[in-house]
Amino acid sequence: xxxxxxxxxxxxxxxxxxxxxxxxxxxxxxxxxxxxxxxxxxxxxxxxxxxxxxxxxxxxxxxxxxxxxxxxxxxxxxxxxxxxxxxxxxxxxxxxxxxxxxxxxxxxxxxxxxxxxxxxxxxxxxxxxxxxxxxxxxxxxxxxxxxxxxxxxxxxxxxxxxxxxxxxxxxxxxxxxxxxxxxxxxxxxxxxxxxxxxxxxxxxxxxxxxxxxxxxxxxxxxxxxxxxxxxxxxxxxxxxxxxxxxxxxxxxxxxxxxxxxxxxxxxxxxxxxxxxxxxxxxxxxxxxxxxxxxxxxxxxxxxxxxxxxxxxxxxxxxxxxxxxxxxxxxxxxxxxxxxxxxxxxxxxxxxxxxxxxxx
Numbered sequence: 530x531x532x533x534x535x536x537x538x539x540x541x542x543x544x545x546x547x548x549x550x551x552x553x554x555x556x557x558x559x560x561x562x563x564x565x566x567x568x569x570x571x572x573x574x575x576x577x578x579x580x581x582x583x584x585x586x587x588x589x590x591x592x593x594x595x596x597x598x599x600x601x602x603x604x605x606x607x608x609x610x611x612x613x614x615x616x617x618x619x620x621x622x623x624x625x626x627x628x629x630x631x632x633x634x635x636x637x638x639x640x641x642x643x644x645x646x647x648x649x650x651x652x653x654x655x656x657x658x659x660x661x662x663x664x665x666x667x668x669x670x671x672x673x674x675x676x677x678x679x680x681x682x683x684x685x686x687x688x689x690x691x692x693x694x695x696x697x698x699x700x701x702x703x704x705x706x707x708x709x710x711x712x713x714x715x716x717x718x719x720x721x722x723x724x725x726x727x728x729x730x731x732x733x734x735x736x737x738x739x740x741x742x743x744x745x746x747x748x749x750x751x752x753x754x755x756x757x758x759x760x761x762x763x764x765x766x767x768x769x770x771x772x773x774x775x776x777x778x779x780x781x782x783x784x785x786x787x788x789x790x791x792x793x794x795x796x797x798x799x800x801x802x803x804x805x806x807x808x809x810x811x812x813x814x815x816x817x818x819x820x821x822x823x824x825x826x827x828x829x830x831x832x833x834x835x836x837x838x839x840x841x842x843x844x845x846x847x848x849x850x851x852x853x854x855x856x857x858x859x860x861x862x863x864x865x866x867x868x869x870x871x872x873x874x875x876x877x878x879x880x881x882x883x884x885x886x887x888x
Contacts, residue, residue, distance in 0.1 A: 548809055552811050556599065568589050579736065586741050600633075604634040635703075647767075648770075656674065661845065684747050691750070699711050785797050
C-alpha cells in the first residue's frame with residue numbers, strides 16, 4: 530500500500546472519529562441498565578427454576594460484553610470528549626467487567642501499536658509461535674504451547690485465569706497511577722460482591738454470577754482471538770511491518786447477525802477499529818460502509834470463524850496460519866529423490882567442473 534493511499538485512507542476515516550455525547554449516553558442507558566435488571570431477574574428466577582436462570586444468565590453475559598465495549602472505548606478516550614469522564618466511566622465499567630481500567634488501557638495501547646509485528650509480541654495479545662520457532666523449540670516449550678492453544682484451556686480455563694486472577698495483580702513496572710487503579714478496582718469489586726452475598730446469600734450469588742462470569746469471559750476471549758487468528762492474516766517482522774496493513778489485513782471483519790452485532794458493540798468491524806481507535810463503537814459500521822477500501826478486509830462469519838480453532842502456528846514462508854497436524858504431516862513426507870538420470874547428469878557436471886579446474 531503506497532503512502533498516498535495510506536494517507537487518503539486515514540483521511541477518509543477521520544470524520545467518524547468524532548464523539549457524539551447523546552449517542553454515548555444513549556448507549557450507557559441501553560447497556561448498563563439492562564445489565565443490572567437482567568442480573569436481578571436471573572436472581573428472582575432461582576425461585577422458579579434454574580432452567581430459567583441459565584437463559585437469563587446467558588443474556589446477562591451478552592450485556593457484560595456490551596458493557597466491556599463501552600469500557601474499551603473509554604480506554605481509547607473515544608466514548609466521551611472529556612478525558613476525566615472516560616476515566617471515571619472506564620473505572621466503573623471495569624468493575625462491572627472485572628477488568629482494571631488503567632492496567633488494561635496500557636496493555637491494550639501496546640497491542641494496537643504492535644499488532645501483527647512478529648518482533649514485538651507478548652503484551653496484550655495471544656501467544657503465537659511461528660512454524661520455525663515451534664519446530665526448533667525445546668520439548669517443554671512445545672508442550673506448554675500445545676496446552677495453551679488447546680481450545681478447552683484457552684476458552685475454559687483461560688477466562689477464569691485472566692479475569693479472576695491475572696487482572697487482580699499489577700504488571701511489573703506499572704506506574705503509580707496504574708497500580709492505584711488496580712487496587713481501587715479490586716476494592717470496589719470485593720465490596721460489590723460482598724454486598725450482593727450479604728443481600729442474597731453466597732449460594733444464590735454463585736448460581737447467578739458464576740455462569741454470567743464464565744460465559745462473558747469465554748465470549749470476550751473468543752472475540753479477541755477470532756479477529757486476529759484467521760487463515761490469511763498478516764504478520765511481519767519489524768522491518769516489513771506496516772501499521773495500516775496490520776489493521777486492514779491483520780484484523781478481520783467479523784460479520785455477525787444484527788442482534789449479535791448490537792450486543793458486541795460493532796466490535797466485529799475490528800479492521801476499522803485498529804485503523805482508527807478513536808472511532809467510537811457506534812460509528813464503526815458507518816465508517817466501514819462509507820470507506821470502500823475497508824470493505825476489502827477479510828470477512829468471516831459465525832460458521833467460517835469456527836475454522837480458526839485449528840489454527841495454531843504462523844507459517845512465515847506461506848503467510849498463513851497452519852495447524853499442528855499440517856506441520857506433523859510435512860515432517861512425515863518423504864524427501865523427494867531426483868530421478869537417476871538427473872543425478873547422473875549433475876554428477877557428470879561436477880566431474881567435468883573438477884577436471885577443468887585441474888588443468
